[in-house]
Amino acid sequence: MRHAPARGSVVTSVLEAIVRDLPWHLSRPIAHRGLHGGPGGPPENSMAAFRRAAAHGVPFELDVQLTRDGALAVVHDAAVRLPSGRARPVTSLTLGELRAVASSVPGAAVPVTLPEVFAAVAGRVPVMVDVRRWGVAGAGGLERAVTAAVRRYEGPVAVQSFDPRTVYRLRRALPGVPVGQIAGALRSAPRALRPIGRSMATNAVCRPGFLSFELDALPSRALRFWQRRGLPVIGWTVHSPEQERAARESVTNVFFSGYLPSAYA
Structure with missing residues (x-):
């Protein structure tokens, strides 16, 4: 006589089937700013950090900004501090100039460009590009540069930004690429964008394909509103398996840092 499978195994099988059917950015934990840190890391x-992620088969996220001479530099902060102390x-x-500044700081990453990263990864793992716009200067130039780089790249890629103008432009320019809105408290974003980050009211116009949400800003009524309307959510950032398990009660996928998720063990 065949016994009915245990309820837990049925639920697990169903969840595994759902995850298999999801696109990579919603099913595979994403290494925040590459696979970095640890002793000697x-x-x-x-x-x-990006080569290390690719070697482990781990999708990763990086931050890009446009330099004065039009390069897509992989840098997180809006400003860098010169040896003189001036920002x-x-x-x-x-x-x-950016590379010269970084070279003067012990242990700092010397900025690479997005096309250089794409060439090094060569499609081995997916890449999430965080497009960081800090104002209206050169409006459109950043998005055009990202669009050109992504169109030339043949590997799996997604893009996201905390600026809804950037989300709108990239969604229109890259119809086959997942484009997400970063949201949450956004304390490091320009002050004018912080209320938008909390309410996500621009989603109705910008129509992102997913939300990238700050886990420290949970619980969020606005997030639940958009989840009920079908927007999947990637939470940022978890730093341990315990945090990942807790986050997955509220979000579809996670950005991680400081450990290697069991999915890659």
Whole structure:
């Protein structure tokens, strides 16, 4: 006589089937700024961190900004501190100047460009590109540069931004690419965008394909509103298996840092 499978095994099988049918950015944990850290590990947003992620078969996220000479530099912060102590916006420096500044800081990642990362990864793992716009200067130039780089790349890629204008432009320019809206408290974003980050009211116009939500901003009534309307959510950032398990009660996928999820063990 055949016994009915245990309820837990049925639920697990159903969930595994659902995950298999999801696109990569919703089913595979994403390494935040590459696979970095640990004893002797590479710095975040470095080519070494991206190569390490690719070697482990791990999708990763990186941040890009446009330099004064039009390069898509992989840099997170809006400004860098010069040896003199003065801060300069990334957008006011050339790629060469930016690299010279980074080279003067022990342990800092020397900025690479998005096309250089694409060439190094060569489609081995998916890449999530965080497009970081800090103002209206050069409006459209950043998005055009990202669009051109993504169109030339043959590997799996998704893009996201905290600026709804960027989300709108990229969604229209890259119809076959997942485009997401970053949301949450967004304390590091321009002040004018923070209320939008909490309410996500621009989603109705920008129509992102997913939300990238700050886990520290949970619980969020606005997030639940958009989830009920079918928008999947990637939570950022978890730093342990315990945090990942807790986050998955509220979100579809996660950005992780500081450990290797069991999915890649």
